[in-house]
Amino acid sequence: MKILVPTKRVPDTDQKIVAAADGLSVAVEHLPFVVNPFDAIAVEEAVRISERSTDTEVVAVGIGGEGYDQQLRTALAMGATRGVHVQTAHALDPWNVARLLRAVAEREQPDLILMGKQAVDDDANQTGQFLAALLDWPQATFASRLELLEGEIRVDRETDHGIETIRLPLPAVVTTDLRLNEPRYASLAGIMKAKKKPLDVIAAEELDVPLEPRVEVLRYSSSDTKRRGERVSSVKELMERLEAASVL
């Protein structure tokens, strides 16, 4: 079985993110970059599947510029079999990423594409869905549980109305949600083995996908995070202030 795991390289959104001075991007100086947390969950799930059944190949894919090799080595250290770095300096958006991933999928012929439901930098939640449509494959998004059966997959999806369980024939696209698993940290053995695992680099042009941006970023601006609250000294004062503000 072959599982393709697209992974995105994103800033660590637990630290403060501010707009760059020119407003055209996010200020990245000194900002740590990480594997998109939902993609790390996808890598973990794929690695667990490969640990349960021999003969499973987990291929981690990254699309972008410098730094992606580090990203993919992380996926390899977690247990992926191989890495593919699609190199491009082009600005990307979910539509174009999905088109590039389709080209990779046509080369790799995976049985399953497992990826994060969204990236924490743009929260787009589109790429998996676009990709399934482009490939004309069934999709299951927001997966909180995955069960591989013969030629098909059973997925619990987290929805606003509760858990929906669906069955899809393979090949399929599944996007991961938070509760699917807890990704591991690489073991010493994993880190050492990763150095010898293949990491292929392809120029995006080789995939023959003309990149047509559909999203144009107009401006990034930082929100004002200064707290506008005020401390009061007692419940009595709180009540007085709420009454004065006609809230009560």
Place this chain on the structure above:
Amino acid sequence: MTQAKTADVVIIGGGVAGLSTAMQLAGRGASVQILERERLGNGSTGRAAGLLGQLRGNAEHTRMLIDGVTIVRELEETAQVEIFVPTGSLRIAEVPERAAEISALVEMGKSIGFDIDHMEISEVARHMPYMRTDDLIDACYCPTDGHLQPAELVSAYIKVGKQRGVEYKTNTPVTEIMVDGGRVRGVRTPEGEYHSSVVVNAGGPWSYLNAELADTVLPTAAIGHYYLTTRPDANHPVDRLSPAIRDRQLRIYTRPESGGLIVGIYDEEPELHDMRKLPVDFDMSRMKAARDSIQVARLIDAAHQRFPWIDERTPMTITTGIMTFTPDARPFCGKMPNVEGLFHCSGFSGHGIVQSPAIGLIMSQLILDGASTYDVESIEADRYFDMPGYLKRGDIESKCVTMAGNYYGKVERPEPVAGAQSA
């Protein structure tokens, strides 16, 4: 710009060092202003495991830690909060060098009347059913050791400090230390100036940058640290009061935490952090380890050797933070000759939580009396002042990294106690 505020003492840093010092100073009637760049107790303090091993290689240091527990007991009464968890501690040895360390420690401890003794490995196994013991050749047990809960300690320092009139300002970085003719006269922040003839640099990993604001070289460095916390596992129950463990050969320490186990490592190749190259408004409590961090991998590997049920797939959180190390792992407490009124209080090298109760007292004595009732020679701030090899940032960092890397690695030889006497 708002009008300048005045206080008897301005303290840069709202971690345990600054908070303890503030509380003690205010208890003696001083007006104290704490200036914290982010949130109180949210730096190194908030990442600490708080293990308390009272018996150190030096008798005075031991005395400070033991007295610290007395201060903590008083704080527990006043603030009505449990800070000290009396788990006792076990030091274990799997090779002859470490067994020799243990024997020397037991001998030294007994000579000062400290409660410590060798423990049979079979009894160690009974205390620690979830730990591998078949390779151990010696162990010693200190029943009066345990750990201090950092969050509870912080809240107690603040509660008592507030009662005594300490003022706290958060989200307020200090951008300048104002010095006139060799005397400090206050600090500058984006919110305005604070005037004082005494300023305390309790900035933890940032302390060397604070010192530079006053043209002073402070030989501290910011060293990365890691520990894991396992989730409670019904197959491997960890009793809340099971002993803390120190396994110096594997470079790990452990203690119980919320039904799981904390395992921390003093890695042989720790990371050095450049505190000038941090994200905007850096929040240490949200620092993450890289998924393929070699230090984390070594931590898990060492943990696995002592606790075979722990491996990279065990449900756990990895906590990473920054410690402030010095070339000899002893803090800098006091003044330097070049600036009157500027007191340094940092460099606790992974033992800030447990040293903070006594250090706060010592700092208040140094500031208000010019001297301390403790022998502070080993923690004097000026012990490397103007010393070649301790002037350039690169040299200082290299020495601190070496110290941190050897912290558990080097075989310890406790200092001989001059004339064995009961404490």
